[in-house]
Amino acid sequence: MQTSILNQLAVAAPAGAPPVWVQYLPFAAMALIFWFLIMRPQMKQQKDHKAKLSALKKGDEVLTGGGLIGKIVKVDENYAEVEIAQGIKVKALKSTITDVIPPAGSKPAND
Template identity: 40%
Template sequence: MFVTPAYAQAAGAGGTAAFAQFIPLILIFAIMYFLMIRPQQKRVKQHREMVGALKKGDAIITQGGILGKVTSVRDDELEVEIATGVKVRVVRSTVAQVVNRTEPVAANS
């Protein structure tokens, strides 16, 4: 029936205690963002730029491990020559790496 002074003091600090409980949750989300989400977004952006810059003559490796040379570039697919006279069509997004990028020929003036 009687309220001790310790309980009376704790009752007045309820607003700040509720916020203090969310601080660890906010910190965990911030750490996950900088260690996991942000680097993944950077990798996706780099891959998108690499795939967008593909052109005829580039040597590529697909995600399936096929090595070849780009012979034709269309909207969302590439024609890749994997052996002499053997060409396959590959979806652009399956290109994992550009091995040898062709350089544009400079005009001699």
């Protein structure tokens, strides 16, 4: 005997009460709101960061997760060699690079 879950829930509910599945609507709405307000923007931000890291090239000025600012000297698949002062180079994981600093002569984004 095949019956749908909605029919079973409707039968289990006392007479005059709304179906049980209606009680789950607020939880579904909260999950949807959580998705659109938190998860989706975070995934977009991660995607943008990944695109920035894949576009790194020699000469870019970057900010690392440790707060060091320097110029990229060499880039490979997982690492970037960053010159933080003249003659001082450090090897950093590409994933620890938090931002690419635009050149000083470029226009601000809001102008």
